[in-house]
Amino acid sequence: MKTDAIRLALGKIDRIYRKQHQEAIAELTVLEMENAKLRTMLAFCHAGAALYSDGGELQDNRTYPFIDYKRDSVQVIEGKMAQRLREEMQDEAH
Secondary structure, X not given: OHHHHHHHHHHHHHHHHHHHHHHHHHHHHHHHHHHHHHHHHHHHHHHHHHOEOHHHOOEEOOOOXXXXXXXXXXXXXXXXXXXXXXXXXXXXXX
């Protein structure tokens, strides 16, 4: 009798775990799609017509440091944009 109760409890725990796992995977998939869409939007807004986007690439190679919107982390993109802005401001000052 105890073993039947344990089996039922384990079965219930397993079903709950599987449901939560499936929901987490679905949410992660949505977040990945949103991330890709936002990166594409940022790339087009920032680089404009100069954006290299052949074959699924999203690269802004107009000036150094080059920005790869598909592969660079958000922190790296932010740092490269800041570096470009600093250099642009220095060039304007001279």
